[in-house]
Amino acid sequence: MKDILIASSLASYFYNEYSDLDIKIVYSPELLSLETPEVLEKSDVSGMLTKLGRLYILNRIIPNTNHQLDPFFISEDDGSSLNLLKFDSLYSVFKKTWLKAPKHLSYKDMLKIIETAKEKAQPFLDKVHEDIEELRRDSIDFMILYDYLKTLPTHQLMNLRSYINDQIDKIESDLQQIVSDQEILKGLRSRAFSKEQLDTEFEKLMNSFNYSDENLIYKFVTRYGYLKILSTIKYILEKKGKLNE
Numbered sequence: 328m329k330d331i332l333i334a335s336s337l338a339s340y341f342y343n344e345y346s347d348l349d350i351k352i353v354y355s356p357e358l359l360s361l362e363t364p365e366v367l368e369k370s371d372v373s374g375m376l377t378k379l380g381r382l383y384i385l386n387r388i389i390p391n392t393n394h395q396l397d398p399f400f401i402s403e404d405d406g407s408s409l410n411l412l413k414f415d416s417l418y419s420v421f422k423k424t425w426l427k428a429p430k431h432l433s434y435k436d437m438l439k440i441i442e443t444a445k446e447k448a449q450p451f452l453d454k455v456h457e458d459i460e461e462l463r464r465d466s467i468d469f470m471i472l473y474d475y476l477k478t479l480p481t482h483q484l485m486n487l488r489s490y491i492n493d494q495i496d497k498i499e500s501d502l503q504q505i506v507s508d509q510e511i512l513k514g515l516r517s518r519a520f521s522k523e524q525l526d527t528e529f530e531k532l533m534n535s536f537n538y539s540d541e542n543l544i545y546k547f548v549t550r551y552g553y554l555k556i557l558s559t560i561k562y563i564l565e566k567k568g569k570l571n572e
Contacts, residue, residue: 448547
């Protein structure tokens with residue numbers, strides 16, 4: 328390790344006792360190659376280390392706190408060229424100094440940001456809620472149908488096969504819409520952090536892409552638990568495959 332950087336809410340005025348301890352572990356590829364040369368043959372060493380690190384510390388709470396450790400690994404070269412506009416603040420543990428100091432936000436500005444973000448996010452919240460409800464209703468309807476079908480003899484089931492497949496396809500379509508919602512929201516955040524300059528009033532106020540319209544929408548959908556629902560459904564669908572298989 329060449330450094331550990333602390334970022335996100337824990338390094339700002341917006342942390343609370345349950346904020347993630349979001350750390351970026353800066354490593355030296357050269358030194359790593361001396362210990363494990365086979366690792367550098369991977370196409371995405373940082374991604375691999377991050378994945379392994381997260382598996383190792385899954386749900387790991389820092390002793391004497393309620394903070395969950397959330398590690399990322401970045402190479403020394405990437406660490407030296409970080410775009411500070413992507414962070415509200417960033418602290419170097421090894422250097423014991425702020426690379427970007429947190430900015431205090433007035434109560435008036437904070438309320439303005441929250442209200443504006445909520446207004447922008449509401450159409451997405453409504454759409455996601457509607458799609459989840461549609462899936463829930465169609466799933467319940469199918470389970471009732473399934474219980475009824477179990478009472479029928481086989482020859483009658485064959486006559487209903489087309490109808491049964493239509494109902495399964497309906498749920499499949501609901502699930503695909505959920506996956507689409509999740510991908511749209513992820514795409515919003517990706518666009519927010521792929522920019523080169525600050526655009527909106529709030530971005531300029533806080534000197535950070537975190538306050539872009541796209542990321543504010545993403546944060547609000549996450550805040551109300553919808554993104555976790557969407558991600559869980561997508562994960563299950565990818566694991567299990569199509570329903571009619």
